[in-house]
Amino acid sequence: MCNRKQIIVVDDDLEIRELLTRYLENNRFQVTALERGEALIQLLQQGQSADLVVLDIMLPGADGFEICRQLRTFSQVPVIMLTANSDEMDRVVGLELGADDYLAKPFNPRELLARIRAILRRTEAAPPSGSEGARRYCRFAGFELDTANRRLRDADGAIVSLSGADYNLLTLFLGRVGEILSRELIAEQTRGRDNLPMDRFVDVHVSRLRQRLGDDARRPTLIKTVRGKGYVLTSTLEQSDESIFPA
Template structure:
């Protein structure tokens, strides 16, 4: 697992930072902390490597949403957002700006640890699956998905920015093109747990992914909704070892 890269914990509460740092270090993670978003962004822009960021929403200066927006302009490091609000809108906003998961305060540190491990495990599995070979490149509707670089290129050859969660969802749909995937199956594959009642995480991610692909939400042609069943990538997929020239 990606324990050679540190996990950043960003929270203005020194007690919470210390608690999470101690707990995660006891579980074999290297942990670095920041009390606000500026410290985090400065470190990562300066070349600091990170496997994952745990980011509180309520921060001095830029809040967690704005920090995540700025982070996504130059990094796709996975982000788990912490929110003290019970308002689902906070969670949806976090997902819409590129967060990979969220956790409501107060929470059990073991739950956070499970979320971190699930995200890093999926990242490692994708890296292993993306080793040079016949299945590195997948093409559909003019797009090309490079599993080794975790990069999507549009039909004009322009890279499409994807968050980690968006990439995981697209890779899953491409791997199972033509197959209807239930929300529960998508949640299990991309989040490491089933979809909870009233949990709009999957729907929000599908909506964001459609935007990235230029797929009309009112009449989608690539990612189609099958009422009462789930979602399906409707385009045929070609797989190969060589990229598009």
């Protein structure tokens, strides 16, 4: 039983909290249900473990956007945001702040379950090269990625904050250095579903990863846009079993 994944549900609607708690527990998850986002931040900062957070946008006090922003300053736990607004901008803003996925209300709990399972599968995926000989540390453009701890450091050794979606996209690029990745491929590999017409979310993910890496969006030199084709990571890649930074 202790191997069950821990899900935290944050929603001010008691009926939704109770519904999701029952449904997810029946599907072999452990669930903690909270009414306010501030309680989530406090819980995680106190050391509560979580494998994924389901976070409503419309919350009393700090809204889901603000809570997601605060969360990303100290945690990479995957986040699925719930929105009652069908406006695409709500979803884009959530993704820009570090959410891994979104779901519009009203929703079928089975779809939420499918999204949760898909994200958890991706977060447990193999290191970027996907080969048996893959090594723990990947170095590129002055950065070092520890694939065991999912931790990225810059040239000075400072930790670069990555969400689960950021990490998945980065490892996709590192596994295919120099190869042009289409938006369709990126959507399929990082989101688990097709990239719909006019869907901006792949572009938002790439833009956010560029920000994390300090790559100028107007004149990117690391992740370049290939017009009409997609994106390409233009860096050499070195892999090692040893870190360049002291333990």
